[in-house]
Amino acid sequence: MKPSLDIADLKEVARRRVPRMFFDYADSGAWTESTYRANEEDFRKIKFRQRVLVDMTNRSLESTMIGEKVSMPVALAPTGLTGMQHADGEMLAAQAAEEFGVPFTLSTMSICSIEDVASVTKKPFWFQLYVMRDKDFVLNLIDRAKAAKCSALVLTLDLQILGQRHKDIRNGLSAPPKMTAGNLANMAVRLPWCMNMLRTKRRTFGNIVGHAKGVGDLSSLSSWTAEQFDPQLSWKDVAWIKERWGGKLILKGILDAEDARLAAATGADAIIVSNHGGRQLDGAPSSISVLPEIVEAVGDRIEVHLDGGIRSGQDVLKALCLGARGTYIGRPFLYGLGAGGKDGVTLALDIIRKELDVTLALCGKRLITDAGPELLYKGRD
Numbered sequence: 001m002k003p004s005l006d007i008a009d010l011k012e013v014a015r016r017r018v019p020r021m022f023f024d025y026a027d028s029g030a031w032t033e034s035t036y037r038a039n040e041e042d043f044r045k046i047k048f049r050q051r052v053l054v055d056m057t058n059r060s061l062e063s064t065m066i067g068e069k070v071s072m073p074v075a076l077a078p079t080g081l082t083g084m085q086h087a088d089g090e091m092l093a094a095q096a097a098e099e100f101g102v103p104f105t106l107s108t109m110s111i112c113s114i115e116d117v118a119s120v121t122k123k124p125f126w127f128q129l130y131v132m133r134d135k136d137f138v139l140n141l142i143d144r145a146k147a148a149k150c151s152a153l154v155l156t157l158d159l160q161i162l163g164q165r166h167k168d169i170r171n172g173l174s175a176p177p178k179m180t181a182g183n184l185a186n187m188a189v190r191l192p193w194c195m196n197m198l199r200t201k202r203r204t205f206g207n208i209v210g211h212a213k214g215v216g217d218l219s220s221l222s223s224w225t226a227e228q229f230d231p232q233l234s235w236k237d238v239a240w241i242k243e244r245w246g247g248k249l250i251l252k253g254i255l256d257a258e259d260a261r262l263a264a265a266t267g268a269d270a271i272i273v274s275n276h277g278g279r280q281l282d283g284a285p286s287s288i289s290v291l292p293e294i295v296e297a298v299g300d301r302i303e304v305h306l307d308g309g310i311r312s313g314q315d316v317l318k319a320l321c322l323g324a325r326g327t328y329i330g331r332p333f334l335y336g337l338g339a340g341g342k343d344g345v346t347l348a349l350d351i352i353r354k355e356l357d358v359t360l361a362l363c364g365k366r367l368i369t370d371a372g373p374e375l376l377y378k379g380r381d
């Protein structure tokens with residue numbers, strides 16, 4: 001098999017190894033997927049300034065995100081059903097991130113539970129919270145994240161209701177998958193995935209089943225979300241969540257300068273400029289296109305992070321040059337996981353690290369903390 005040299009290569013391997021329902025779950029956006037595509041396309045429009053004859057020895061990608069040291073400013077984004085891309089996916093990705101020295105964020109909608117991930121890691125990971133109508137359950141989730149010594153709570157603001165993703169409906173997405181003829185045929189030609197899945201007991205939503213009242217079968221993600229997620233979530237709720245949590249708080253899903261100002265006023269530690277990877281409001285602008293105006297609005301008051309469309313270390317550098325302090329990757333690590341489990345996640349991170357390092361050097365800088373707008377080409381397109 002030819003080696004995977006970039007994230008696009010990993011995506012193609014994942015396409016062959018992961019059952020269609022779960023590969024498509026990752027590779028999809030809402031409705032026409034225009035925002036999903038724009039996230040990647042708008043990165044391509046940004047160009048670098050090439051600089052020459054600069055001493056390139058002693059380079060470093062080390063930085064910090066919310067005060068935590070990172071080997072490069074690239075965290076793993078929270079992604080639901082990660083344990084369906086590969087058996088025990090969240091545990092494997094968390095271990096890969098820990099060894100690499102970057103933050104791992106566990107989704108509320110994960111397959112492996114908070115406790116599962118804590119049991120296989122030594123350093124604290126981050127926990128992403130969705131707020132449900134059942135507030136006892138939410139309080140309990142926060143307390144479980146605290147007990148597991150998570151070092152940041154990532155509160156997602158852009159999914160009170162679920163954006164429609166056509167592929168998930170057509171594929172009848174569920175976890176575990178229903179044993180229909182179509183699914184069986186699709187899984188039968190992906191034997192390593194099936195064998196690994198048979199070896200684990202973790203095949204449904206580990207943070208929820210057995211913890212939320214009256215939830216036994218959560219197989220239909222969309223109807224469960226519609227019933228359980230709190231559509232009334234408001235800025236006022238951020239205060240009690242912050243209070244109950246008592247630690248570092250990151251607000252995820254800001255795409256508008258006005259919302260960024262409201263977010264900064266909550267006293268949170270960071271915001272993530274994000275449109276949920278184009279999975280929620282189709283027709284919204286790409287994350288990278290709104291980053292400058294959000295940095296301009298609140299960059300002096302709160303740490304600004306970004307996700308959406310990052311497919312290379314070059315994209316990471318572009319986001320940093322435009323004012324992001326840190327970035328997150330969703331699909332790139334999921335493709336790595338689907339392609340090769342823990343080693344695949346490490347490979348995805350390594351690909352991004354090398355691209356980031358070489359690009360920084362060819363732009364004439366040695367320290368990632370020196371990345372700024374002067375590295376970007378402002379001339380003709």
Ligand SMILES: Cc1cc2nc3c(=O)[nH]c(=O)nc-3n(C[C@H](O)[C@H](O)[C@H](O)COP(=O)(O)O)c2cc1C
Pocket residue numbers: 025026027039077078079080081107108109128156252274275276277278279307308309310328329330331332
């Ligand atoms: C398959 C998948 C599942 C996701 N699940 C969640 C989730 O449970 N919680 C959340 O806050 N964001 C979720 N997201 C959004 C990611 O955290 C992140 O915003 C997005 O993936 C970034 O875009 P990228 O995939 O282009 O890197 C999910 C994204 C994907 C692709």
